[in-house]
Amino acid sequence: MPPSAITRRLSAMRTQTPSGFVRLGWPVMVERPLEWLRAQSVLPRFYWRSRGKDACEHAGIGCAHLVTATHEWEPAASPDGVETPRYFGGLAFDAEALGWPGFGACRFVLPRLELEHRAGRAVLYLNLYFDGRDRDAELDAAEAALNALRPALSPAPLTPTGFTRHDRPSAREWAEWITQATLLSDQARTPKVVLSRESRLATAQPVDPWILLNQWRQLAGDCFHFGFQFAPEAAFIGCSPERLYRREGTRLLSEALAGTSRRDGDPARDAALAAELxxxxxxxxENQLVHADILARLAPLSHHASLAEPGIVKLRALQHIRRDIEAELHPWVRDRHLLAALHPTPAVGGTPRDAALKFxxxxxxxxxxxxAGACGMLSHETTELTVAIRCARVTAGAVTLYAGAGIVIGxxxxxxxxxxxxxxxxxxxLLG
Ligand SMILES: C=C(O[C@@H]1C=C(C(=O)O)C=C[C@H]1O)C(=O)O
Ligand SMILES: [Mg+2]
Structure with missing residues (x-):
């Protein structure tokens, strides 16, 4: 139940003319946002946690406002400088290609209710958005969302199920593509193209995407954790090591994450693998083509951009080369400019972008x-998007996994x- 101060605020608004964005927040006792989210019946449901051990968890339900094209999204700074709307969602890899049912090329949601969990404390926010709407209908929707709230569940194990796996492309087709992409003539057109595979794991038993995400993230500590569910049978979850960008005001952080090797349980052999990589x-x-492209695309948008020395990112089963990029943006730069410039990065598409997309x-x-799209959180002050890799789509009869690799000469x-x-x-x- 929301505190009475909140319900009083809502009742008072019925006699006022509220406008724009209104956010009401209060502390709640929730320890595990994913278990809270799993308990809710309202859709959409989504979860977002940035990389890093101090990152805040966000769980959202319902929709107070939807943005389906990034050029439509121009949130103003709030007059008091404190509260501006935060949208959660993502973009498809290729806006021109046929996408997945229920997702669309671009979908960012201002959640009706957003749970924020930071350093052991949880706050629940109710978002209202009055522009161009019927005031009472908006207040009714907000009250209905509060009335539909359910208490968090207890953590549940993944129910073991059998899967039959089907890969597209097959290993044979894959080999043909790689041969083609590495032909000298194709190399001249596209020095790097990232090709991918879909592995469909068909099952007769439903898989709960939130239970799966909860277990998966425990294997992928230093990653972005995300989940978006727009319909009962349209969920997308993942644990990605790659940042597309983080923008804090005019400060931009990005990175070139590409180049991969396996890990080894023996520390000396693992270090040798990293050095070889x-x-x-x-x-x-693979990595050089990514940072060269990102730096070139940031040049017109920033005063200066810097590239750090190569480092190694160690995940559970593999390691990558990463070079951090930092830039100071011109003040006119908005997220839509950054998205147009940086997405899809050569880490998941290739370079040059158009030729790689064609391939x-x-x-x-x-x-x-x-x-291979981008997903995360957008707001006036801070935006952070991950490159949507290491991910799964959960539908009625299957869990479908996606993986790609940068194809270059060699x-x-x-x-x-x-x-x-x-x-x-x-x-x-986890799926066995
Ligand atoms: C495309 C993916 O990963 C990308 C490709 C990499 C590579 O080929 O070395 C490494 C990291 C990512 O930039 C994926 O995981 O699906
Ligand atoms: Mg690779």
Missing amino acids: LADPKNRR IRRHESHRRGWY SVPAAEWDELEAKIADVMS
């Missing part, structure tokens, strides 16, 4: 949808196929 020409090229559209027969089909396997290893270890 950093020195390997094929993996360096992907010509060869891949599965729908990428939001896989790519070998079998090794790139193994890289795809390593990229789905965490979630596969």
Whole structure:
């Protein structure tokens, strides 16, 4: 139950002419936002947690305002400088391609209710959005959302189920694509193209996406954790190591994350694998093409941009090369400019962008949808988006996994196929 001060505020608004965005918040006793989210019956439901051990968790339900094109989204700074709307959602990899049912090319939601969990404390926010709407209908919707709230559930284990796996492309088709992409003529057009595979795990038993996400994130500590469910049978979850960008005012953080090797349980061998990765020409090229593209695209948007030395990101089953990028943006730059510039990055598309997209559209027969898209949180002050990889789509009869690999000169089909396997290893270890 919301405190009486909140219900009084809502009643008072019925005799006023509220406008714009109104946010009311109060502390709640919720320890595990994902279990709170799983208990709610309202859709959409979504979950977002940025990378890093101090990151805040966000769980949202319902929709107070929907944005389906980033150029429509221009949230003003609030007059008191404290509260501005926060939208959660994402973009498809390729806005021109056929996407997944229920997702769309762009979908950012201002949740009706947003639970924020930080350092052991939870606050629930009720969002109202009055512009161009019937005041009483908006207040009715807000009250109905409060009345539909349910208490958090207890953590539940994943029900074991059997799956039958179907890969698209097959290993044989994959080898043909790699051969084609690494031909000299194709190399001249597209020095890097990121090709992907869909692994459909069909099952007769329903899989709860939130239970799966809860277990998955425990294997993927230093990653972005996300889940979006727009309809009962349209959920997308994942644990991605890659930041598309984080913007705090005019300060921008991005990164080139590309180049992959496996890990080894033995620390000395693991360190040797990391050193080999950093020195390997094929993996360096994958990474170099990403940071060169990001820096070139940021140049017109920023005063200066800097590139850090290469480092290694260690995940549970694999390691990547990462180079951090930092820029100071011109004051006129908005998220829509950044999205147009940085998405899709050569880490998941390739370079040059148009030629790589053409290659992907010509060869891949599965729908990428939001896989390799961008997802996260947008607001006037702070926006943060992850590159939507290491992810799964959960539908009525299947869990579908996606993985891609950057194909450059020197790519070998079998090794790139193994890289795809390593990229789905965490979630596969849960689904068995
Ligand atoms: C495309 C994916 O990952 C990307 C490709 C990488 C590579 O080829 O080395 C590494 C990290 C990501 O930028 C994926 O995980 O699906
Ligand atoms: Mg690679």
